[in-house]
Amino acid sequence: xxxxxxxxxxxxxxxxxxxxxxxxxxxxxxxxxxxxxxxxxxxxxxxxxxxxxxxxxxxxxxxxxxxxxxxxxxxxxxxxxxxxxxxxxxxxxxxxxxxxxxxxxxxxxxxxxxxxxxxxxxxxxxxxxxxxxxxxxxxxxxxxxxxxxxxxxxxxxxxxxxxxxxxxxxxxxxxxxxxxxxxxxxxxxxxxxxxxxxxxxxxxxxxxxxxxxxxxxxxxxxxxxxxxxxxxxxxxxxxxxxxxxxxxxxxxxxxxxxxxxxxxx
Numbered sequence: 001x002x003x004x005x006x007x008x009x010x011x012x013x014x015x016x017x018x019x020x021x022x023x024x025x026x027x028x029x030x031x032x033x034x035x036x037x038x039x040x041x042x043x044x045x046x047x048x049x050x051x052x053x054x055x056x057x058x059x060x061x062x063x064x065x066x067x068x069x070x071x072x073x074x075x076x077x078x079x080x081x082x083x084x085x086x087x088x089x090x091x092x093x094x095x096x097x098x099x100x101x102x103x104x105x106x107x108x109x110x111x112x113x114x115x116x117x118x119x120x121x122x123x124x125x126x127x128x129x130x131x132x133x134x135x136x137x138x139x140x141x142x143x144x145x146x147x148x149x150x151x152x153x154x155x156x157x158x159x160x161x162x163x164x165x166x167x168x169x170x171x172x173x174x175x176x177x178x179x180x181x182x183x184x185x186x187x188x189x190x191x192x193x194x195x196x197x198x199x200x201x202x203x204x205x206x207x208x209x210x211x212x213x214x215x216x217x218x219x220x221x222x223x224x225x226x227x228x229x230x231x232x233x234x235x236x237x238x239x240x241x242x243x244x245x246x247x248x249x250x251x252x253x254x255x256x257x258x259x260x261x262x263x264x265x
């Protein structure tokens with residue numbers, strides 16, 4: 001039953017990867033916490049680690065099938081990508097050292113604050129007018145380390161920070177969400193490496209869980225089985241969504257994930 005549910009959620013992560021730039025983190029974390037609830041307080045650690053692996057594959061695949069003309073917007077962002085990766089390694093390490101329950105409540109609090117920010121502060125739902133000769137601004141490289149650290153600690157990939165930032169920098173939602181995937185890949189790769197080398201969870205052996213480090217490989221496989229075909233189809237035939245509707249749906253999804261995370265507690 002868990003496997004069927006995870007494959008179904010994988011289908012959803014494929015949709016969110018393409019439409020919202022979520023490589024799976026915000027959707028995968030609550031469901032893996034639920035599936036691995038028998039691990040007790042360690043379920044959140046396993047969920048964030050498993051989410052990182054899922055995001056590596058989803059975001060990598062989505063990036064590979066994104067048109068090159070869209071990816072050119074990241075030209076000259078090498079320093080940003082390096083700082084994202086460095087911050088992610090530190091964030092993943094912090095997850096292993098922090099109290100087990102901290103990441104769960106930090107996850108809920110962060111998403112709730114993000115929703116409030118997107119609704120109240122101008123620039124996301126109501127992007128400011130820009131002159132015809134003014135193009136989108138690049139994302140400052142200094143944002144890389146804190147975004148990477150927070151994203152890896154919570155297992156969310158960074159899109160919840162990079163998409164609003166790029167939106168406010170002048171990108172339409174379809175571009176901001178597409179660019180979130182290569183940025184997520186820069187975060188998820190080092191986070192996954194740290195997680196795979198993590199100390200095994202003692203309760204996993206008694207519960208029959210197959211963990212590599214802190215990663216639940218069975219859950220990751222089920223999520224990817226559902227996600228990858230969806231990404232392939234939607235990248236070739238993306239749905240047409242109005243920019244304002246796209247932004248509202250992004251906020252709505254964050255709300256649903258917050259509720260799901262509270263219910264899994």
